[in-house]
Amino acid sequence: MPYESPTHRVERSLRxxxxxxxxxxxxxxxxxxxxxxxxxxxxxxxLRRPPAGLTDSKLVPEPRRSELAEELVSWVSAYSLGHSTPEEIDAQGMTAALRLAAVRALDGLPERPDAVILDGKHDYLGAPWRVRTVIKGDQSCVAVAAASVIAKVRRDALMAGLAPEHAEFAFEDNAGYPSPVHRAALENSGPTPYHRLSWAYMDALTRWKHLKRNRSEPTEQIGLF
Known part of the structure; x- marks a missing residue:
């Protein structure tokens, strides 16, 4: 499906x-x-011209996505990654976990941004950051598209690195997302230390649903992310 290349329109507007x-x-x-x-x-x-083919990571096919990510890490002025662990997601909920990961990423930049373009319609970051939300920003904004590709490739690589510990889950293929192989492994082996135990999928695991956590339950940090 044809798509328009992202631009610096929003960046210019904020400036x-x-x-x-x-x-x-x-x-x-x-x-x-x-x-x-x-x-x-x-x-x-x-405001430089981006590498060819930059858009939302979901629209960039493999192996071009990995190649593009490597180009981007050299092309961008700066980038930083932040993670929230499954334990933090379980304890705080997704909105709070997103904010935690975003603050970690922003704090990792060499300079504090004067403004942030956030993909989507919901501002999960909030004060004191100056935020502009943009629906489908990963397709329309150069900086958001670059962040999208780098985040996708780096997280996929992280999950592939965990795959040998739990080979039956095929994390190298599904990156922790639902898939037939992933579902079957959960039913047979139960959740791994990397699973989000407060999520609704746990209710369907007859043998393992007793492991489901409520958000108020304390959890140990496994410290791999």
Whole structure:
């Protein structure tokens, strides 16, 4: 399906209307996964022409996505990744976990952004950050698209690195998202230490649903993300 290349229109608007000199694009990956962290990337790109083919990571086919991510980490002015662990997701809920990961990513940048472009319609970041939400920002905004690709490739690689510990889950293929193989492994073996135990899928696991957590239950940090 044809798509329009992302532009710097929103970045230019923020510079003109707010005086922002440093604008970061922010996007997340892993929100809908059953296992693994939610990962947020913050990217600062300036107003330079981006690498060819840049768009929402879901529209970039493999292996071009991995190649593009490697180009982007050299092309962007700066980028940083932040993660929230499955334990933090279980304890705090997804909105709070997204904010935690986003703040970690933004705090990891060498300079504090004057404004943030956040993909989607919901501002999960909030004060004190100056936020502009953009629906489908990962397709229309250069900085958000760059963050989208870097976040996707880096989180996929993280999940592939966990795969040998639990080979039956095929994390290298599904990155912790629902799939037939993933579902079958859950039914047979139960959740791993990397699963989100407060999620509704646990209710369908007859043998394992006693492991389901409520958000108020304390959890140990496994410290891998």
């Amino acid at each position: 003109a209307t707010t005086g922002a000199k440093i604008v970061a694009g922010v996007d997340e990956v892993g929100r809908g996964a059953w296992a693994g962290p939610v990962t947020v990337c913050a990217a600062i790109t300036g």
